[in-house]
Amino acid sequence: MTPREVLALCRQNEIQAIDLRFMDFPGTQKHFTIPVKALTERSFEDGLTFDGSSIRGWQAINESDMLVVPQPETAMVDPFMKSTLAMTCNIQDPITRKDYARDPRNVARKAEAYMKSTGIADVANFGLEPEFFVFDDVRFDQNEHEGYYHIDSVEGEWNRGSAKADSNRGHRIRRREGYFPMPPGDTLQDLRTEIMLICQACGVEIGGQHHEVATGGQCEVDLQFGPLLQSADNLLRFKYIVKNVAAKVGKTATFMAKPLWNDNGSGLHMHFSLWKQGHTLFAGSGYGGLSELALHAMGGILKHTPALFAFCCPTTNSYKRTVPGFDAPVNQTYSFRNRSAAIRIPVHASSVETKRFEYRCPDPTCNPYLAMSAVLMAALDGIQNRIDPGLPLDKDIYDLSPEELADFAKVPSSLGEALLALRDDDGFLLRGDVFTEDVIDTWIWYKQTHEVNALRERPHPWEFAMYYDM
Known part of the structure; x- marks a missing residue:
């Protein structure tokens, strides 16, 4: 799915809330929710901010601001929540825009990339x-x-x-x-x-x-x-x-x-x-x-x-x-x-x-x-x-x-x-x-x-x- 297709899916299903989810360091899923009108095509590039110091094993209080970046291919109409579409997010540093090393999903992405770089398998x-x-x-x-x-x-x-x-x-x-x-x-x-x-x-x-x-x-x-x-x-x-x-x-x-x-x-x-x-x-x-x-x-x-x-x-x-x-x-x-x-x-x-x-x-x-x-x-x-x-x-x-x-x-x-x-x-x-x-x-x-x-x-x-x- 592309960002544009996600927005179309929201309209088709009369979605009112967007649930943004990510995995903390030890292995528990976290989330926060925004109104659907706050989600634009730019959101999939710019991301949205949250407090990384409140997540176990992540940032110190003096560098707490982090970004969640929604991944459109993970979009799912939530079967339990009212008028809600959920997406899994990647985590980035808001200043450097680099993928966050302690984001578990980033580790998995790098593992797949390394495997391909070896030429052993794709x-x-x-x-x-x-x-x-x-x-x-x-x-x-x-x-x-x-x-x-x-x-x-x-x-x-x-x-x-x-x-x-x-x-x-x-x-x-x-x-x-x-x-x-x-x-x-x-x-x-x-x-x-x-x-x-x-x-x-x-x-x-x-x-x-x-x-x-x-x-x-x-x-x-x-x-x-x-x-x-x-x-x-x-x-x-x-x-x-x-x-x-x-x-x-x-x-x-x-x-x-x-x-x-x-x-x-x-x-x-x-x-x-x-x-x-x-x-x-x-x-x-x-x-x-x-x-x-x-x-x-x-x-x-x-x-x-x-x-x-x-x-x-x-x-x-x-x-x-x-x-x-x-x-x-x-x-x-x-x-x-x-x-x-x-x-x-x-x-x-x-x-x-x-x-x-x-x-x-x-x-x-x-x-x-x-x-x-x-x-x-x-x-x-x-x-x-x-x-x-x-x-x-x-x-x-x-x-x-x-x-x-x-x-x-x-x-x-x-x-x-x-x-x-x-x-x-x-x-x-x-x-x-x-x-x-x-x-x-x-x-x-x-x-x-x-x-x-x-x-x-x-x-x-x-x-x-x-x-x-x-």
Whole structure:
């Protein structure tokens, strides 16, 4: 869409409000709204000002003024707000008019540009599988003298003995038996279908939807593959739709990696492939039907996985998911078919056009612009340096002995460990000025100060169970 076409769309749909959206540094979408008459063709070049010092991890107060620049190709008639058209924006410095280095969307744009400059590929396609939970009620708080959370779900196994009146009496999803149940046990079929239909109406193509493994309302909706920047934009749009569809029916959706203890967490599996001049570069005669280039890309991702975790699993809660026994990858391995490996080569991707591999480590709390850019940069480093991914692991990782597992490197066990790995291994991200040193330094500082240290300082409820009577 061009700016002129966006203005025409506003007239056709009797739009009265323009919602301007962008992504903050840690990964939360922000917005403000202007009347439609304030949007002109010049707005798409001149931008509109906002206070960058009030956005987490961005500007100091003495240089707070920043610009949002609407991107016409992202225009969407908002399905939840009255007479509103939404657009995703790029962030610029109002004096130099340079793209802002800490704008996550700018990092993704630079990653795509760097990939093209190498001559290796001209498109990096990502197909995303976001998982999430839909709960009926959630309460949580933490202060000086108490800390707790409480989650409730009509589907939850813990409600089997509940006296609450509901339409599903007796039909509860057992712990870790939530994969593909039928209604009435699956209470969220209509909700997921509404999410799917609204996504498609808003330009986000969906491959399918289903209930996921965990009890208590775990869902998955698969987004069709597309170029990196478009896929990241679509994931933001998707999360907005999920949260608002849930809210509309009195429920609440979360993309936290591990909201329920002792059950499966939520991942964001990334199906990845590189293309050039309309043809895939990943099909070949190597392991799993992959090309040598694809195997080297895999080698780069596996080599840099500890550093990638800082962006792909970016919360302290992320590491509650990556523990043995809950279908999340815990070793830096790859395999054909094996879903317990960090990288899986899908069996059903047998045709040339669908050949890809699936990076199973990321979770949906990640900032998709940063996470997918980092994965792409690791893959390009693997190709440029012909990094060998090593031998595949085609066994059930969870059944291996400690001696057998010792041959395979483990993924980081905490956000602090992942941040240290990023500090020690950031060279591949700095190429092409994609991730600047300032971006990496600010990311590590913010995560360490506001998340790692914040959690470390607070007592945990289970510590009372373990230690109160010591």
